[in-house]
Amino acid sequence: MGALTRAVRNVSRRKIRTFLVIIALSFSMAIMISIPAGIMANQEAAQSIIENYNNTITSMQEEINKTSTLIEISASSRRGMVGMPVPVFGREETFINATVIDEISTIEGVKDIVPFLEVSSEETTEETMSTPRGSFTISRPVYTITGVCLKSTFIDEYSILPTNVMDGRNLTEGDCGVIIISLNLSDYYSVYVGDKLKVCSETFNVVGVYNSTARTVYMNITDVQRITDNMGNVSRLDVYVEDISYVDGIAEVIEAAYPELYVTTYQDRLANLERTQAMYEATLENAESTISQTQAVAFQEILIAIVATSLIVLFMMLYTVRERTKEIGVLKAIGFSNWNVMSQFILEGILLSVMAGGVGTLIGIVGAPVISSLLLPSVNPFSTQQSGFPRQNINFGTALSQSVTVTPDPQTLLLAFGVFLLLGALGSLYPAWRAARTSPMEALRYE
Numbered sequence: 001m002g003a004l005t006r007a008v009r010n011v012s013r014r015k016i017r018t019f020l021v022i023i024a025l026s027f028s029m030a031i032m033i034s035i036p037a038g039i040m041a042n043q044e045a046a047q048s049i050i051e052n053y054n055n056t057i058t059s060m061q062e063e064i065n066k067t068s069t070l071i072e073i074s075a076s077s078r079r080g081m082v083g084m085p086v087p088v089f090g091r092e093e094t095f096i097n098a099t100v101i102d103e104i105s106t107i108e109g110v111k112d113i114v115p116f117l118e119v120s121s122e123e124t125t126e127e128t129m130s131t132p133r134g135s136f137t138i139s140r141p142v143y144t145i146t147g148v149c150l151k152s153t154f155i156d157e158y159s160i161l162p163t164n165v166m167d168g169r170n171l172t173e174g175d176c177g178v179i180i181i182s183l184n185l186s187d188y189y190s191v192y193v194g195d196k197l198k199v200c201s202e203t204f205n206v207v208g209v210y211n212s213t214a215r216t217v218y219m220n221i222t223d224v225q226r227i228t229d230n231m232g233n234v235s236r237l238d239v240y241v242e243d244i245s246y247v248d249g250i251a252e253v254i255e256a257a258y259p260e261l262y263v264t265t266y267q268d269r270l271a272n273l274e275r276t277q278a279m280y281e282a283t284l285e286n287a288e289s290t291i292s293q294t295q296a297v298a299f300q301e302i303l304i305a306i307v308a309t310s311l312i313v314l315f316m317m318l319y320t321v322r323e324r325t326k327e328i329g330v331l332k333a334i335g336f337s338n339w340n341v342m343s344q345f346i347l348e349g350i351l352l353s354v355m356a357g358g359v360g361t362l363i364g365i366v367g368a369p370v371i372s373s374l375l376l377p378s379v380n381p382f383s384t385q386q387s388g389f390p391r392q393n394i395n396f397g398t399a400l401s402q403s404v405t406v407t408p409d410p411q412t413l414l415l416a417f418g419v420f421l422l423l424g425a426l427g428s429l430y431p432a433w434r435a436a437r438t439s440p441m442e443a444l445r446y447e
Contacts, residue, residue, distance in 0.1 A: 004347055007344055007345075007347035007348040007351055008351065010320075010324075017316075018355075021352055021356070023356075023359075025309060025313070025352065025353065025356030025360065025420075026363055027360065027363065028305045028308050028420075029356060029359075029363070029416065029420050030360045030361075030364040030367060030368075031302070031375065032364075032416045034364050034371035035301055035305075035371075035376065036298070036302070036416075037364075037406050037407060037408040037412060038298070038369075038376050039295055039298050039372075040409075041406045041407070046287055046288070053284065057280075060273055063159075064266065064269050067269070068266045069111075069243065069246075070238055070240055070266065071251050071263060071264070072236065072265075073096070073100075073236065073258075073264075074096075074235065074237075074262045075095055075096050075236075075262070094235075095117070095230060095233035095235050096234050096235065097233060098233065099232075100261075101113050101115060101234075101237065104237070107250055107254070109241050109246035109250055110240075110241055110242075110250060111240045111241055111242045112153075112154070112239075112240045113238070113240075114148075114149055114158055114160055115221060116148060116160075116221070116234060116235060117145075117221050117225060117235050118145070118235045119147075119224060119230065120141035120144055121141045121143045121217075122141075122200060124141055124142060125139070125141075125142050126138070126139055142185075143181075143185050144214070144217070145199060145216075145224055146217065146219075146224075147219055149221050150172065150174065150175055150221075152172075158240070160238075161218060164210050164212070165208045165209070166183065166211050168180070168193035168206070169208050170210075171208070175207075175219075176222070176223060177223065178219070179204040179206055179207070179217050179218060180208035181197065181208075181209055182210060182212040182213075182214060182215055182217075183211050184212070185215040185216070186209045191206055192206065193206055193209055199227060200228060201227065202226075202227045221234070244266070247265050248265065251265050301375055306419070309420065309427070310427045312427070313352065313353065313423065313426075313427025313428055314427045314431065316349075316352070317345060317349050317428045317431035318434075320348070321431045321434055321435045321438075329439075338436035339436070342432040342435065342436035343432075345428055345431055345435050348428065349428025349431075350425050350428065352424060353420050353421050353423065354424075357417050357421065361416075364408055364413075364416075368408050373406075
């Protein structure tokens, strides 16, 4: 009878013990699979955040450079980096009387004035916000209505409409009674190109869907003024001057004439970008530090799993050798060599590792997200945005603030299984050597 056959028979002969050992070893195997998978998932999420950050900062810098002759005027100072509104929940929206347009247009050096009207939807939704002091629920508008002045000169020369329309068409001069909506708003209402959407109390035809994470509806500014009862009002003015050298002077004139308005120039936007960039870089450094700490914890946990696996196999095989001392004596008495005895016990340890490794692999594949979340520290540096961060402009989206997908890759599974078999062999080595060194006479006298 071969050593492998004897090993299989001996393992199967002690079913309950074998079952318990396999369960213990399989969880060690699952840990060895899940923790590296969790680390890799966090690293991928962090890398995605960094790439998104770099791309967003670059695009914002390009946008600011394109608007060096732009002066933004708004009724509220709570605005984002490039004219994007920052929602202020629970506060009344304020507007600018459109007569200001005619007055500002008389200032020397003013080239064009593009009006916008931004109004929050009447429909609201409940959202849970997380802060260092706990969580709370707020009511916020489902979407923002943005009215634009649909003059062909404005559409062609200035970026007043989304450029990433993915279905249908964009708004054009003369459009009335039609809208374009963001992709996530399209998904929220299950409304697509050709369908109708009720905005305020009026129904509009959806002619386009553009790709954006912000729920926004774009339409003709006169439509917004009518349905929101804001005839003669705007919320923002984009004032374009003939030359960059006029910007500071015109901005000072506007600020002096209309102290209640908030005026932003190229230099203001650039300073805001630099502050935002510094804040995000500090947050990214914190994220990298957190991931480094997580990797250290992961290394310690994997080391513990390796040691635990080796000790389980070692003590199990030592007990087996002691239990089967007489059997070893009989085998050696009938002519079995030291190598025959030793190889049998090593094969038994490897066989246990193979069975436990198979079960542990299944547990690791299915339970990797749960196991990694339980054993690894939370890597969530972007869960709450710091004060002053423009949410509307830089949206890290999923990243680490949402649960990452933890899926062990084939390389990790094969490496962990190989290490597990090696640990089974090493854990069996000393008990097998001890069994092989047992004297037949002493073994047969053992009680």
